[in-house]
Amino acid sequence: MFVQMAWRNIWRNPRRTTVILIAVVIGVWSMIFLGALMRGMVDGMIKNGISTLTGHIQIHHEGYRKDPVIDNSMLDVDKLDAVLTEVLPEGAKYAKRIRVNTIASNARHSAGLTLVGIEPEKEKGISFIGEGVVEGRLLKPDEKRGIIIGKALLDKFETKIGRKLLIMTQDTQNEIASKSFKIVGVFRAEMEATEKNFVFISLKSAKKLVKLNDGISEVSISLAERGMEGEVAEKLNAQLGSTGLKAETWKELIPMLRAYLEIFDGFMYIWYLVVFTAMGFGIVNTTLMAVFERMREFGLLKALGMKPSWILRGVLTESLFLLVLGAFLGNVLGFIFTYATAQTGIDLSALAAGAEAWGLSRTLIPVVVLKDVFMANFMVVVLGMVVSAYPAVKAARFTPVEAMMMN
Amino acid sequence: MNIVQVKEVKKTYIQGKVEVYALRGVSLDIKKGGFAALAGPSGSGKTTLLNIIGGLDLPDSGDVAVDGSSFSGMSQADLAKMRLNKIGFVFQAYNLIPVLSAVENVEFVMLLQGLDKVERRQRAKDVLDDVGLEGKYDRRPAELSGGQQQRVAVARAIVSNPSIVLADEPTANLDSKTGNGLLEMMKEMNEKKSVTFIFSTHDDMVMDYARRLVQIRDGEIADDIVK
Structure with missing residues (x-):
């Protein structure tokens, strides 16, 4: 009967209950939906970072990252293949590359850029280039003179x-090496x-x-799922000795991305707290x-013999109903918005120049992280109960x- | 046997910066099965005395005992337990819990006492039948007349067989016919079931019904008439 009383009490003033429910629903909805958009943004940044040639793991000569010259290449490829075959878990893929700084030119333009020698068939599922060719064709494994360039470079070079x-x-003999290639494909x-x-x-080539x-200059490894890379890299390093x-x-x-990720959770929780405070x-x-x-009714209940702790419990139960109902509706609404948005994503191409500086994708797809959903609900329900304790x-x-004597 | 014993009870209130003497050393015994009225004009101290007998308020000095249990030294929780098990209340207004039906209102005290659902529902219906509210079990207070609401309040007050029932101006918001009917019913309860009733009132009709009339004036007992 206490539960029934609490439920009926919250509907004694339907307008007031509706108003506070709307506040809770909007709060939870914004935490979930906007949280999913923010997660989607970060997820896009990570995916971009990984698919733009980085992969989940890379192997280099230990001097390569400080000085990425051809001299710091990996020469014992057979040994490397053996280690990779032994250590990499099921579903993992890897591709070898040569990366060198280069100057590309045609009759009208020239630019300094990075030349990447790839195993074309192996790049699928590792980097964007595996499936990024939108005009022409992908390279063949033994392609001698073909080259693939980006759409933006194509336009720039006219x-x-x-x-x-x-x-x-x-080249490795410190001589200038040059060769003319024929554009066979354009990537986006x-x-x-x-x-x-x-x-x-x-x-x-x-x-x-x-x-x-x-x-080779590097090996880029793609794992079946993100999150295993630390453990796999550790095993690889143990084997590479x-x-x-x-x-x-x-x-x-990509240390900048790592730093951003580390502070992102903090930002999310501070934002949750701000929403909750309002x-x-x-x-x-x-x-x-x-x-x-x-108040007079509480006096009556006490007169009838209700203990103060039961009054406290009654008021808190009413708050719990409001909070749980509001949180539930907020979750439903948040998931509906997230699902609807995820179908097509949000087109950020109008902001492409600014978004690119942050490594953002052109399309923002929201990502629901269960930890965030739990945290949003936990904050609303538990902190809601804490603040309700004062009136109770x-x-x-x-x-x-x-x-x-009141009222 | 005295079911209520009041000894030298004093109570003062602070109103603004003025100290108001509500009770100035009142002593009073009420016998089991009594049907007594505390009468007096507004501000005489009758409601204060009733509240102190009911354990709703504590005296500054003196002692009150109901059914042999003294209130001295009792905590709020002890007093709540005492009220729950030994005292029934009927107030002038705002008497029922608006979100509960008539039968749920009557059940409420038994719920606090921890009785099981089937037993308390049956007892609540029986008592509602006794007070003439057959078939109105599921009506909310807002769907009942003032007289019917007071009958529900009386049913709630007596359902757990308390030692005493305290009624604070129970007829004040009722017309004379309804008030008369309510008093007849309470008198019947008193005579048939030996329920002890103590009223606080300035209604002549209540005073006429009472078998003992205690007149309070300026915080003191001015007259005590046993009819």
């Missing part, structure tokens, strides 16, 4: 498929900067250009009004005579 592009770099990437700064040739024979090679995760390879005042205000309106204690503390 060129097209079938035309030539001259590549000039430094999430970020325009990627389209402007990378060109791709086959690994075989790159080896020949820089005279690296069997050496003193070979002079080092496996690093994307968090080490909502909390509404909850306290409504509960106080409901309590003071019924007030109701419980008056003596029956004091309470019945």
Whole structure:
């Protein structure tokens, strides 16, 4: 009957209950939906970071990251293959690459960019280039003269498929190496900067250009799911031992992203707290009004022999109903909005220039993280109960005579 | 046997900066099965005395005992327990819990006492039948007349067989016919079930019904008439 009483009490003033329910619903909805958008933004940044040639893990010569020159290449590829075969879990893929800084030019333009020699068929599922060709074709494994360039570079160089592009770099003998390639494909990437700064040739062709024979610059590894990379990198490093090679995760390879991720959770919770604080005042205000309106009734209940603790429990039960109902509706609404938005995503192309600086995708797809949903509900319900305790204690503390003399 | 014993009870209130003497050393015994009225004009101290007998308020000095249990030294929780088990209340207004039906209002005290649902529902219906509210079990207070609401309040007050029932101006909001009917019913309860009733009133009709009339004036007993 106490539960029935609490439920009926909250509907004694339907307008007031509706108003506070709307406040809770909007609060929870915003925490879930906007939280999902923020998570989606970060998720997009991570996915971009990983798919833009980084992968979940990379292996380099230990000097390569400080000085990414051809001299810091990995030469014992057979040993590396053996370690990778032994350590990588099921579902993992890897691809070898050669990366060198280069100058690309045609009759009208020239630009400094990164030349990447790839194993084209292996890049699928590892980096965007595996499926990023939108015009022309992907490279063949033994492609000798073909090159793939980004759409933005194509436009900048005022060129097209079938035309030539001259590549000039430094080979392992510290000599200038240059070769003319024919544009066979054009790729699109999430970020325009990627389209402007990378060109791709086959690994075989790159080896020949820089005279690296069997050496490579990096191995990029893609795992079946994100989150295992730390453990796998650790195992790889244990196996690589003193070979002079080092496996690093994307968090080490893109430290800015890691730092952003680390402070992002803090931002989310501070934001939740701000939303809750606004909502909390509404909850306290409504509960106080409901309590003071019924003070005489509390006096009656006490006169009948109800203990103060039961009055406290009754008021808190009413708050719990409001909070749980509001949170439930807020969750439903939040999930509906998130689901609807996830179907097409939010097109950020109008903000492409600004968004790119942060590594954001052109399309923002919201991502629901259970921890965030739990935290939003926990904050609303538990902190809501905590702030409701103030009016509840007030109701419980008056003596029956004091309470019945009110109103 | 005295069911209520009041000894030298004093009570003062502070109103603004003025100290008001509500009770100036009142002593009073009420016998089991009594039907007594505390009468007097507004501000005489009759409601204060009734509240102190009911354990709703505590005296500054003196002692009150109901059914042999003294209130001295009792905590608010002890007093609540005492009220729950030994005292029934009928107030002038705002008497019922508005979100509960008539039968739930009557059940409420038994719920606090921890009785099981089937027993308390049956007893509540029986008592509602006794006070003439057959078939109105599920009506909310707002759907009952003032007289019917007071009957529900009386049913709630007597359902758990308390030692005494305290009624604070129970007829004040009722017309004379309804008030008369309510008093007849309470008199019948008193005579048939030996329920002890103590009223606080300035209604002549209540005073006529009372078998003992205690006149309070300026916080003191001015007259005590046993009819």
